[in-house]
Amino acid sequence: MQCVDPVRNPYAPGAGQRPPELAGRGRELDAFDVVLERVARGRPERSLVLTGLRGVGKTVLLNTLRSAAIGRLWGTGKIEARPDQSLRRPVSAALHMAIRELAPHHRDPDRVDEVLSVLKAFALRVNDPNGKIRDRWSPGIDVPPARGRADSGDIEIDLVELFTDAASVATDVGTGIALFIDEMQDLGPADVSALCAACHELSQLGAPLIVVGAGLPHLPAVLSAAKSYSERLFRYQRIDRLDRVSADLALSAPAAREDVEYEAKALDLLYEKSGGYPYFVQAYGKATWDHAPQSPVTDADVRVAAPEAEAELAVGFFGSRFERATPAEREYMRAMATLSGDPDNDMDAAVPTAEIATALGRKPASLSPARDALIKKGLIYSGERGTVAFTVPHFGRYLRTQPV
Numbered sequence: 001m002q003c004v005d006p007v008r009n010p011y012a013p014g015a016g017q018r019p020p021e022l023a024g025r026g027r028e029l030d031a032f033d034v035v036l037e038r039v040a041r042g043r044p045e046r047s048l049v050l051t052g053l054r055g056v057g058k059t060v061l062l063n064t065l066r067s068a069a070i071g072r073l074w075g076t077g078k079i080e081a082r083p084d085q086s087l088r089r090p091v092s093a094a095l096h097m098a099i100r101e102l103a104p105h106h107r108d109p110d111r112v113d114e115v116l117s118v119l120k121a122f123a124l125r126v127n128d129p130n131g132k133i134r135d136r137w138s139p140g141i142d143v144p145p146a147r148g149r150a151d152s153g154d155i156e157i158d159l160v161e162l163f164t165d166a167a168s169v170a171t172d173v174g175t176g177i178a179l180f181i182d183e184m185q186d187l188g189p190a191d192v193s194a195l196c197a198a199c200h201e202l203s204q205l206g207a208p209l210i211v212v213g214a215g216l217p218h219l220p221a222v223l224s225a226a227k228s229y230s231e232r233l234f235r236y237q238r239i240d241r242l243d244r245v246s247a248d249l250a251l252s253a254p255a256a257r258e259d260v261e262y263e264a265k266a267l268d269l270l271y272e273k274s275g276g277y278p279y280f281v282q283a284y285g286k287a288t289w290d291h292a293p294q295s296p297v298t299d300a301d302v303r304v305a306a307p308e309a310e311a312e313l314a315v316g317f318f319g320s321r322f323e324r325a326t327p328a329e330r331e332y333m334r335a336m337a338t339l340s341g342d343p344d345n346d347m348d349a350a351v352p353t354a355e356i357a358t359a360l361g362r363k364p365a366s367l368s369p370a371r372d373a374l375i376k377k378g379l380i381y382s383g384e385r386g387t388v389a390f391t392v393p394h395f396g397r398y399l400r401t402q403p404v
């Protein structure tokens, strides 16, 4: 009998935590390899956008795609979009990183410096109505800023010029540049619009720079609201919960490396509890490991451990998000939770906003501020017109168990 050592617990619940086994994403990784290969050869290719609920593994996949790009000697940079933050500074820092990665492979340091000077000009051009530079950013670029390129102040023009110049460095090296944007739904409308325009321009030129985005399920709607052609610009990949085989692999492959096995019934119960959502797979896996006295892990071990996993999820996954909502927004979500419950499978369905208004005895229009604020906070999204749904899996179920 093998003892299950808590020190060697391999599971990693947590936002952006690299899982011990990236299960069930082979299709996405293969598709990205094709994209990298085609773009580096100047073939027309759409940029990738990953969408999915909270905790399904978008950030982790984005990081893995980035590693794949680095493995092919691409220049890469990553940003995490934030509401109310302009794209200019983060994009500058990310592209700086990308160019630094490419520079050692480039034959002509002067050409690289030219592009860096354009990058610096772009970064220093701050769109502040008061003309003040609020956050002084020192780009760490030693060359003086260029004049008359990427510094018009119009983000759309500037991005196209910057991307074109950055891509030319990659062309010289024979690879490409990939800019990764996490939480992409949080970009402001002007930035989304500019980004689409820049991607459009670059793909027409066959320039090897792609944007790889990740965000909540309504991200495609955010992009097409900015530019109607965005549907042709991006290849959307819905990142979903793991199927049974992948969820089992996510648990058993790391365990096998520690000489620990699961009984079939333990895996049955773990899948029932996690629903295949990667965050939950890691959370239940971790708690179960800590409680299992020996290998093989049994369904009884899972049963003993489950309350601990649930308590941790209640704090770290659900509670921390619920805390971000105001009292009015909480009331809105509670009404949503009551209406979204499906007694048959305990999953959450999308809810018509009109029904929420009725349940709360309010006029629909009076609830728009709460709804919009919750969308902005990334707690709910509007997939189909006139309905809202939780971005957090099992959130409705969690709220239904909470005392008011």
Ligand SMILES: Nc1ncnc2c1ncn2[C@@H]1O[C@H](COP(=O)(O)OP(=O)(O)OP(=O)(O)O)[C@@H](O)[C@H]1O
Binding pocket: 012, 013, 014, 015, 016, 017, 018, 019, 020, 021, 022, 023, 024, 025, 052, 053, 054, 055, 056, 057, 058, 059, 060, 061, 250, 278, 279, 280, 281, 282
């Ligand atoms: N393919 C996978 N196999 C196993 N575990 C995974 C997989 N993808 C992600 N995870 C685990 O799921 C958790 C959530 O991953 P991640 O933070 O990437 O999700 P996310 O979609 O970015 O969530 P959010 O929308 O909250 O940012 C992490 O603990 C991670 O280790």
Ligand SMILES: [Mg+2]
Binding pocket: 015, 016, 058, 059, 060, 182
């Ligand atoms: Mg994430």
